[in-house]
Every structure is written in structure tokens, then in C-alpha cells.
Amino acid sequence: MSDIDDTAAVSRLLSFGFRPGLTPPRNAEYATLVQRCHTEPAFAQRLHAAARGFDLTVVAVNARAGLVLGATAETHFAASVAEHITKPADRPIAALAHLAIAALAFYRPEDLDDEVHVGRVTVRHVDEMVEHATTELERRAIEAGDDDGVPADQPDLIQLWRYYQRRNPVGLTDDDRAHSKSRRAIIKRVAEYLTNNGMLRRASTENGGTYTTTARYQIQVRELAGQKMLGELAALGVTVAADGKPTFTTPEPQSSGTPDAASAPSADPGA
Amino acid sequence: MAAPVLDLERRKALLTSGDWAPYQMEELALAAIDTVTLRMDFDDGAQHEDVVAAVARVAELQMPQRDRDEHVDVARWVLDNLVNVGTVDRGFNHVYGVVVDDAYTSHIYSFKLLREVAGPDGKPRLRASNEAIAVLVGAVDIDIASEQVAADAKLEALVGRGRLVDAHRAAEMALRRTVQYAEHIRTQLEGMRRDIRSVDWIGDVQHVQTEALDHIEERIKAESTIKDNLVQIMENSTEDAAPGQAAELIEILDECLQRHAALQTNLQEIGDRFRAEQERQTFVPPPRRSYVDIGRQLLEPVLCLSTEQAYPLIDEFATAAVPPHRPTVIYLPDLVANLMALPAEHDSDDNLIIDPIFGDRGDDDTFSDQQYAAVESLLRRADADGIRLSTLLTLARGTDMGGTGRGRIDHLLALHVLGLFGAPRHSPETDTILAASADARTLDDETFAGNDLLLTRYSVPIFPSNDDATEADRA
Structure with a gap:
């Protein structure tokens, strides 16, 4: 096949990657292109090069999830929380909701590893999980006798858990709708956003909204989001596992899996 | 922390909605907190309507001459202010100063009086915060367990001396302490249940469990004794008022006992819960590769x-x-x-689908009645020899329908003829069938292409096989 055709095919695959709702099982052409990535190293290299040109990384080319692309915050393709949450005061809660949804969906680390694991999250349980964490931190703070005030001129110094705790989980409104500033309403908005971007699927409306995870979400959290954040926390000097849990070890470079796994910034927590 | 409560009193004069000055807002606020405190139990909170109703009753006692709607309005206002509706986090801030390194800085302390939490059905419920209970009992940062002992001792002494009025007040206080104690233990238990790996069973859980169980046992014993004393007083009393007061006291003490019993049940289950959580959380195979937890x-x-x-x-x-x-x-x-657009009022569509409101715009008919009539009259020209579509089109274009009509009458005609091609029409009056058929001739027309259909009208054959198609295509 000629160079020009290959370029067209790579671009086609990239364009599929920008449609997160679409998966190879639902599109024969997509499936063929994904298959080519696995069988033709030259094609895969070409794809990586093309993605690099867009300032994107190829996180995975997976038969179930399709082409999973990652964007860094500096690129134009990155979608930050500010884009889907308009009120600045709600943004920390929404960003935390992103993290909490992932934490509940992949409650145990091995869930991230398990290819067939389908995480199930509900708005209520996400809220309750963070609430429990804040309660625990509150207990510790009281035991340590911490001063729980923040300087009046620097409200941003408030600890995140206190910020979260101060919001009511629900609120009564005149028209019986969810109070838009309440925690659960914000979590729901985040879950809907993830759903619209092919990361979650709506399962039912129980417990304020029940969602299941997609393969793409698992890969993106595992290879990109989790590792990146872990590295940044380490850079801030935040040590984990002070409670006697085995300390974190850097994951070995992945031996199996997709041919492009090595390109994911997974083995670099100090970045 | 009582500031928001005191503030109500100050702000009532600023309200323009009515003359609410005669109401004692502090008292109403305390009544609201009190209602929430007494209504909330181990797992559930108080419903907004119940609290409003309770506060409205107090408002009615204060101002019986005002009407019921106003009492409810006042109650709502008080409740909204205690929840602090309208602020982002529905809480209160208190600014205080601290001296750090010889420099004075002001700090913000945030607290809530009434928290809105989700009930079992997901609807909002109210729970009184520790700060609110502190406002109620007039104490801050106290060891609840010992306070409870003190409250009971005071109660016992008062009952012993027969001072039932004071004892009644003390008993109510003891009940609030009981609620506060239950709330305290509940928060501790929940933390443990979720976070099993950080919990030390021997040092932490068992300790709390034993302490709490001991405490409850003592309380139940003490309260039972007081109750027995009361029953004795009731039997021996010669005063008229005493039995009534004593009966109320017994009622309160009964509630104390009930709440303690509920707490005890919860505490006794904690061992099983711990083991179940341990099974679920701890005894899982280790991960094959280490990923982020x-x-x-x-x-x-x-x-x-x-x-x-x-x-x-x-x-x-x-x-x-x-x-x-x-x-x-x-x-x-x-x-x-x-930038010029008005801001959207709600930025969320949570839980509610708004039915779109459709304007009352009538459907404009594409063709007028006149045109239908004209087409019908043209179709009547068809006879047994038939008439070509092209002829009909020329005739149609020749008719003067005026205005908008002329441009479209040929479309209507063509549609009719096409319909007759698919479904011949039987007319009952003349007992004939009007049908269009295609032959080799093509239509030479500037608007339409295809076969130049031949429209014929013929009598019904002997066998009436046309009933399925007669009325099918009127429009």
C-alpha cells in the first residue's frame, strides 16, 4: 500500500480516536485499523508520529476501547474542568468528583488491572465515599487539635476536605429540583459529562444515577490520569501509606498488552 | 456560634414582607434546632416540613392573633436562615483573631447549624450539627460522656428532692445529651466501617465499643432508677400537679432508654460488621501488577x-x-x-426534564381547499379512454389559482395521480374506478420526470376486489 493511503488510514484512525463514543466492535473500519496497528509495526509507528504532531500521546490501541488518546494540559485538545463547570466555586468539588468516581469505580488497585472489570458507581455512593474520608480526616484533625480556621484574606488555604465538607450533599429548593450547588448535583453533572464523552454508561437512575465504566475509562485512568497524579503528588513531597500499608512501588514497564504501552507516561511517577 | 441565632432577632426588623417584629425569633430558632435534634435518630434526619410545622406552632403560641399562613412564613424564614439558604455552601463563617509570631491575623471559622443530608430516599433531611446542639445546651467542647453522667446525677438529685419542675427541665437536657452522644458514636462507627485497613481492632474498635457499652449500661441503670423513684413519688404524692409532671418525666426518660437501647444494638453489631468488612476489603488476592490505589x-x-x-x-x-x-x-x-446574552437561570438539568412549551402556531396547509377542488375537477376529466398526466399538468398550469396557488397546483396534481397509480380509487356514486397506469411513454415536463401516466376511469369489474385500495389515498 502506498504512503499516501497509509497516511489517510492513520488520519482516519486518529479521527476515530476523537469520537470517544465509538468503539471498534461497533465499526468494522475502526476494527480493521486497530487490527493493523497490532500487526504492522510501521503502521503503529506512523500513528504515533501523527499523534505527536497533534501534541497527543497514544495511550493505547485496544480492541475493545479503540484508540485511546491522551492530552497534556498545555495542548489545545485538553478538556479541563473549567470548560464544563461554569461556577468557579464549584470547580474544586467537580474535579474532586472526577477523582472520586475513578476511586469508587476502581476501588481496589487490582480492579484497574482486570480487563473485564466493569466498575459501577452511583452518585450517592461517590458522595458518601468522600464524605467518609472527610469524616475520618476530621476525626484525626480533632485528635491532633488542629485549628480549623483559615486566614480571612486567603480563603484558598482551606483544606480540600473541609471545602468539600462544607457543601451540603443535597439541598431543598422551591421547585423540588436538585440544588445546583449541592455536592450530589455537581457529581451528577460530572458523571453525565463523562458519559457524554464515552467514559461511563448510564445504567439506571437509582441512587441519584448509576453508571458503569467503559474500557476506555479504565485504560485512561490506569495509564494516564492515575500515574500522572501520583507523580505530581510525589513531587509535592506527599508521602503515601503512612498507615502501615506496603509502600508504593513504581510499576514495572508493562511487558504485555498493547504494542504502544511503552509510550504511555506510566513508568515515570517523578515527571 | 449563637451569632446566627441572635442575628435573626436583629434582622427581623429589616424585613419588608410584613411586620414580624413581635415574634421572638431567637426562641423560634431554638425551637427549630430543638425539633431537629429530637427528631433525628441514628440513621435519619428530620424532614423540612415537620420542622416548619413545629416552629409554626411555637409562632402561633407567640402571636395567636396572626393567621396561620404568616406563622408558616415566619417558620420557613427562620429555617431558611438556620440552613443559610442563598450562600454557596449553606453555612456560617465566624472571623476570629489569632496571634502567630507576634502578628495578629484574622481567621475564618466555618460551621453549620443545620446540615442538609440525604435521607434513605435521597430527599434532603435535616440534622443538627454539634455546634447547634452546643448552642442548645449552652456548652462548647465538652466530654459528652461525662456530661451525660452529670446530667443524670442532677436529674436524680432533683427527683429525689421532689422538685419535679426542675427535674423535668433536667430530663429534657439529659435527652439531648443522649442524642448528642449517639451522634458522636455514630460518626466514629461510620469512619471505622469504611476504613477498615487503618483501624486497629484491639486498640481502637474494641476500646470504643467497650467504653460505649459500659456507658450505655450505666445510663440505662441510672435512668431506670430515676424512673422507679418517680413512680414511687407518683404513688405517694399528695400534690395535685405532681402526677402529671411525673408522667411527662417518665415519658422523657422512656425515650432516653429507647435511644440508648438502639445505640446498644448498633454497638453489638459492630463486631460482625467489622469481620464482614474485613472479608470484603482485606482478604483479596494481591494485585498482579502494582497500580495506583x-x-x-x-x-x-x-x-x-x-x-x-x-x-x-x-x-x-x-x-x-x-x-x-x-x-x-x-x-x-x-x-x-x-457576551450580550442574558445569563441562563439554571445551569443544571438535574433530575428534572422540563416539558418544552410549544407555541400555538397552527399548521399552514401546503395546498388550499381551492386547489384541492381544482385538482378534483381535473381528475373528473378522466374517462374510459384515459387522459395523459402531461395533458392534466398543462391544464392545471393553465388554471388561474392566483397568488401562491399557481406555483404548486401541478405538484398537488402529480401527487394525486401518483397516488392513483399505487392505489386506484373507487367512487361509490358512479361505481367506477379511477386509476393511473404506466406505459412506455415518458413524461416530457420541466418539473417532473418519469412515466407519462395514463389516467383512466372504468366501471367496476364483476368481482369487487377493490375494497382495499379505495379510501387509502385521499390526501
Whole structure:
């Protein structure tokens, strides 16, 4: 096949990657292109090069999830929380909701590893999980006798858990709708956003909204989001596992899996 | 912390909605907190309507001459202010000063009086915070367990001396302490249940469990004794008022006992719960590859950071956890339009689908009745020899329908003829069938293409096989 055709095919695959709702099982052409990535190293290299040109990384080319692309915050393709949450005061809660949804969906680390694991999250349980964490931190703070005030001129110094705790989980409104500033309403908005971007699927409306995870979400959290954040926390000097849990070890470079796994910034927590 | 309650009294004069000055707002606020405190139990809170109703009753006692609607309005206002509706986090801030390194800085202390939490059905319920109970009992930062002992001792002494009026007040206080104690233990239990790996069974859980069980046992014993004393007083009393007061006291004590019993049940289950959680959480096979434990390694540390530090991190997590998308390019006319647009009132569509309101715009008929009539009269020209579509089209274009009609009458005609091609029409009056048929001739027309259909009208054959198609295509 000629160079020009290959370029067209790579671009086609990239364009599929920008449609997160679409998966190879639902599109024969997509499936063929994904298959080519696995069988033709030259094609895969070409794809990586093309993605690099867009300032994107190829996180995975997976038969179930399709082409999973990652964007860094500096690129134009990155979608930050500010884009889907308009009120600045709600943004920390929404960003935390992103993290909490992932934490509940992949409650145990091995869930991230398990290819067939389908995480199930509900708005209520996400809220309750963070609430429990804040309660625990509150207990510790009281035991340590911490001063729980923040300087009046620097409200941003408030600890995140206190910020979260101060919001009511629900609120009564005149028209019986969810109070838009309440925690659960914000979590729901985040879950809907993830759903619209092919990361979650709506399962039912129980417990304020029940969602299941997609393969793409698992890969993106595992290879990109989790590792990146872990590295940044380490850079801030935040040590984990002070409670006697085995300390974190850097994951070995992945031996199996997709041919492009090595390109994911997974083995670099100090970045 | 009583400031929001006192503030109500000051602000009632500023209200323009009516003359609410005669109401004692502090008292109503305390009644609201009291109602919530007494209504909430181990797992559930008080419903808004119940609290409003209770406060409205107190308002009615204060101002019996005002009407019921006003009492409810006042009660709502008090409740809204205690929840602090209208602020982002529905809480209160108190500014206080601290001296750090010889420099005076002011700090904000945030607290809530009434928290809105989700009930079992997901609807909001109210729970009184520790601060609110502190306002109620007039104490801050106290060891609840010992306070409870003190409350009971006081009660016992008062009952012993037969001072039932005071004892009644003390008994109510003891009940509130009981609620506060239950709330305290509940929070501790919940933390443990969720976070099994950080809990030391021997040192932590068993300790709390034993302490709480001992406490409850003592309380139940003490309260039973007081109750027995009371019953004795009731039997021996010669005063008229005493039996009534004693009966009320016994009622309160009964509630204390009930609440203690409920707490005890919860405490006794904790061992089983711990083992169940342990099974679920701890005894799982170790991961094959070590990945990030999002809950413990990311969520918990980040919660301890300040919002200023944490936000960039979690924002980046959120960015990495969603797929990249095409950047929106700003188009200047759009920007101007967006800047000029009125802000949307709600930015969420949570839980509610708004039925769109359709304007009352009648459907405009594509063809007028006149045109239908004209086409019908043209179709009547068809006879047994037939008439060509092209002829009919020429005739149709020749008719003067005026205005909008002329441009479209040929369309209507063509549609009719096409309909007759598919479904011949039987007319009952003349007992004939009108049908269009195709032959080799093609239509030579500037608007339409295809076969030049031949429209014929013929008598019904002997066998009436046309009933299925007669009325099918009228329009």
C-alpha cells in the first residue's frame, strides 16, 4: 500500500480516536485499523508520529476501547474542568468528583488491572465515599487539635476536605429540583459529562444515577490520569501509606498488552 | 456560634414582607434546632416540613392573633436562615483573631447549624450539627460522656428532692445529651466501617465499643432508677400537679432508654460488621501488577492539601481522565452574542426534564381547499379512454389559482395521480374506478420526470376486489 493511503488510514484512525463514543466492535473500519496497528509495526509507528504532531500521546490501541488518546494540559485538545463547570466555586468539588468516581469505580488497585472489570458507581455512593474520608480526616484533625480556621484574606488555604465538607450533599429548593450547588448535583453533572464523552454508561437512575465504566475509562485512568497524579503528588513531597500499608512501588514497564504501552507516561511517577 | 441565632432577632426588623417584629425569633430558632435534634435518630434526619410545622406552632403560641399562613412564613424564614439558604455552601463563617509570631491575623471559622443530608430516599433531611446542639445546651467542647453522667446525677438529685419542675427541665437536657452522644458514636462507627485497613481492632474498635457499652449500661441503670423513684413519688404524692409532671418525666426518660437501647444494638453489631468488612476489603488476592490505589494514594492525600494546592492536581487528573476533544475556536460574532446574552437561570438539568412549551402556531396547509377542488375537477376529466398526466399538468398550469396557488397546483396534481397509480380509487356514486397506469411513454415536463401516466376511469369489474385500495389515498 502506498504512503499516501497509509497516511489517510492513520488520519482516519486518529479521527476515530476523537469520537470517544465509538468503539471498534461497533465499526468494522475502526476494527480493521486497530487490527493493523497490532500487526504492522510501521503502521503503529506512523500513528504515533501523527499523534505527536497533534501534541497527543497514544495511550493505547485496544480492541475493545479503540484508540485511546491522551492530552497534556498545555495542548489545545485538553478538556479541563473549567470548560464544563461554569461556577468557579464549584470547580474544586467537580474535579474532586472526577477523582472520586475513578476511586469508587476502581476501588481496589487490582480492579484497574482486570480487563473485564466493569466498575459501577452511583452518585450517592461517590458522595458518601468522600464524605467518609472527610469524616475520618476530621476525626484525626480533632485528635491532633488542629485549628480549623483559615486566614480571612486567603480563603484558598482551606483544606480540600473541609471545602468539600462544607457543601451540603443535597439541598431543598422551591421547585423540588436538585440544588445546583449541592455536592450530589455537581457529581451528577460530572458523571453525565463523562458519559457524554464515552467514559461511563448510564445504567439506571437509582441512587441519584448509576453508571458503569467503559474500557476506555479504565485504560485512561490506569495509564494516564492515575500515574500522572501520583507523580505530581510525589513531587509535592506527599508521602503515601503512612498507615502501615506496603509502600508504593513504581510499576514495572508493562511487558504485555498493547504494542504502544511503552509510550504511555506510566513508568515515570517523578515527571 | 449563637451569632446566627441572635442575628435573626436583629434582622427581623429589616424585613419588608410584613411586620414580624413581635415574634421572638431567637426562641423560634431554638425551637427549630430543638425539633431537629429530637427528631433525628441514628440513621435519619428530620424532614423540612415537620420542622416548619413545629416552629409554626411555637409562632402561633407567640402571636395567636396572626393567621396561620404568616406563622408558616415566619417558620420557613427562620429555617431558611438556620440552613443559610442563598450562600454557596449553606453555612456560617465566624472571623476570629489569632496571634502567630507576634502578628495578629484574622481567621475564618466555618460551621453549620443545620446540615442538609440525604435521607434513605435521597430527599434532603435535616440534622443538627454539634455546634447547634452546643448552642442548645449552652456548652462548647465538652466530654459528652461525662456530661451525660452529670446530667443524670442532677436529674436524680432533683427527683429525689421532689422538685419535679426542675427535674423535668433536667430530663429534657439529659435527652439531648443522649442524642448528642449517639451522634458522636455514630460518626466514629461510620469512619471505622469504611476504613477498615487503618483501624486497629484491639486498640481502637474494641476500646470504643467497650467504653460505649459500659456507658450505655450505666445510663440505662441510672435512668431506670430515676424512673422507679418517680413512680414511687407518683404513688405517694399528695400534690395535685405532681402526677402529671411525673408522667411527662417518665415519658422523657422512656425515650432516653429507647435511644440508648438502639445505640446498644448498633454497638453489638459492630463486631460482625467489622469481620464482614474485613472479608470484603482485606482478604483479596494481591494485585498482579502494582497500580495506583486511587482511593488511598490519590484521594486521601489530596483531600489533606489546601484547595489552592489541590485544585491544579485534581484538575489535571480530570483532564487526563477525559478524552481530548477538538478545541473550540472562538468566532467573534459568537463571542459578542454570548457576551450580550442574558445569563441562563439554571445551569443544571438535574433530575428534572422540563416539558418544552410549544407555541400555538397552527399548521399552514401546503395546498388550499381551492386547489384541492381544482385538482378534483381535473381528475373528473378522466374517462374510459384515459387522459395523459402531461395533458392534466398543462391544464392545471393553465388554471388561474392566483397568488401562491399557481406555483404548486401541478405538484398537488402529480401527487394525486401518483397516488392513483399505487392505489386506484373507487367512487361509490358512479361505481367506477379511477386509476393511473404506466406505459412506455415518458413524461416530457420541466418539473417532473418519469412515466407519462395514463389516467383512466372504468366501471367496476364483476368481482369487487377493490375494497382495499379505495379510501387509502385521499390526501
